[in-house]
Amino acid sequence: MKQYHENYGYDLEATLAKHPIKELDNNSHKDDLINSLKKGNLQSATFIKDGQEVKQYIEANPQFKSLNIYDDAQKRVDMNQSKGQGESQQEGRNQKESQKAKAGDGDDEGPGDEKQKKQRRKSRSV
Template sequence: MNEKNYEYLKEQLKNTGFGDTFNADLANKISQGAPEFQLAQKKTFGKDDVIATLHFKKGADSEMYFFNRYDLQLLNDKQEIRARQMFYINKGSSITLKEGYNLLEGRAVHKTLTNKQDEKYGAWLQLDFKSTTQNGNYEMKQYHQNFGYDLEKVLAKYPIKELADEQSKQQLIRSLERGNLQAAAFEIAGKEEKLFITPNVAFKTLSAYNHAGQRVSLKDLFQNQEQSVKQEQKSEQTQKETKAMKQEGDKTLKKPKRQRNVQK
């Protein structure tokens, strides 16, 4: 077995989110020397199951194996294929297993890509489930950095507890950039409420869900909060005015009457 090739592939699998699950099988397949081979793994994310099939192939002019791509299938409750996508391995910008799952769930993932001039740029990626390529893949939409979606600025519009601490803020941003549906604590009407958020890049905002997985409109939520605060302030002002009027009335009633001078 080519130990150098094995170690390289092992590290590549780790960096793509597959850990060391395949180490023994990988060594065995390399030792067999077949022109190409596949390895498969079933993994659970929350309540969802995915099946990843990894494709390895020998180079045309060498005995070195290359990890070229993996096919990811998202299953429904009946273990039927709900969606699938082939992800190709690119140096430094490959889609990890978790990111692949997040993309199949319809969420956006931020990656650093390289153009034809070998220049790096940041872009949000999202699958277009209404359009497919010739090989059966969903089209991958790219929202380049000049699209104008600034996640940090979008988050700053909302009273999110994690933003108060720099370390927590950066952890939140990194998680959202990986496409995760991330829990965040919002201050709503003086109370802390946990919502699950993810970037909504196309509309330059956030998508939010409650603990039951139901979509929540942040716009409506905070409009209602603002109206509630205004109503509460108005009620407090009315109470103050009523109290002031009552106190003024009490003063008038308690005011001593002038005694008339009686002349004898």
């Protein structure tokens, strides 16, 4: 079991404040939740998503200065998954488009380019 001192820089309250947790509105529930998470417990919490209350489980992850969030079946939920996938897909598209543009620029080859190709072929065949 790893222990992290207060000077490590993990602020549990600030991390909790980033999430739409219903229990944070009531001070007594908030204190109970924070104390339980500080002990390393998996704690149930009510998240407000699209106007609906969804019961999930959370645990503090001070090593990565974050929260681990689980659904009812104790399977980990990645809160940034939908955002991350959209960004990575967009980056992939941008890379493919830039590669196509570079390939399109190479269509107008001059006589000097042909010599370079032959030179490369010679160096490859050994």
